[in-house]
Amino acid sequence: VGFLDAHGARLAAETARRGRFSNCLLWGGYADAERVMFGAFPAFLRPAGEKFPVAALTAAYRPQERLTHRDFLGALLAAGIERAALGDILAGTGRCVFFCRREIAGFLCSEVTKIGGAGVRISAGAEPPYPERRFAPFSGVIASARLDCAVAAAVGTSREKAAKMIRARLVELNHEPAQAPDAGVAEGDVLSVRGQGRFAIDRLGPRTKKGRLGVAGRKYMG
Incomplete structure (x- = not known):
């Protein structure tokens, strides 16, 4: 046990x-x-x-x-x-x-x-x-509420590299393995990225004038 x-x-x-x-x-x-x-x-x-x-x-x-x-x-x-x-x-x-x-x-x-x-x-x-628990905030603007976009914003990388991480099974969404870069994300979701840490999505939105989506969250620090 x-x-x-x-x-x-x-x-x-x-x-x-x-x-x-x-x-x-x-x-x-x-x-x-x-x-x-x-x-x-x-x-x-x-x-x-x-x-x-x-x-x-x-x-x-x-x-x-x-x-x-x-x-x-x-x-x-x-x-x-x-x-x-x-x-x-x-x-x-x-x-x-x-x-x-x-x-x-x-x-x-x-x-x-x-x-x-x-x-x-x-x-x-x-x-x-x-x-x-200690957290470090993150925020950004993403194209849409997709997993690859959220991972890119959380770890500070490109969407293409985030998609590769997901396909390589280095990412979990709400504690379950994720394999689809286009999977949807929502407020309250938790992302785990191997070698990068764990992140909570606190806010999605509002939309910018160009139609992009604001995102804000926290990285678990301890």
Whole structure:
């Protein structure tokens, strides 16, 4: 049993729904978690977050280090931890709260002392409020609400190069593989581009006098 990304969580929920099984829960350690575990419970037991083998950890470090989600994920994977054993990673100023399978919490607290070249002290537990996710805004003007246009605006490349990325299966739309450059996009969609990051589309429009479409969104930074 491990943590699921948004696509895996949706598939798990759909499978439970098709099987008419409702005594289940998706949980990642806190209410708004993106990476979650799927738990199926017997009829006599109410689904609850505390039943999941999830541990919250806090990493403390000097505020000037400016560590990111990528720094933490890379270091934890390099320490031999599987991705499925790690939940959300919320990196803030001088503190990162992250979630993992309970059985590896002790190892992480005792053995991981550096992240991105910076010294860290990892301890069990986490006090809310948790660090907020960080974003970098992007905006532009595109020809139409097509996937290749949106990817080009998000990563700052040409529409032709964006189309090549999509055909090479380097792009996900709403956590599912995308293969059609002319697929439509809408406000609220999430784009994942391998090697470039993850982006949310917040606004499409208005139209310019030349008929082009304004677009604005955010890149997930941590």
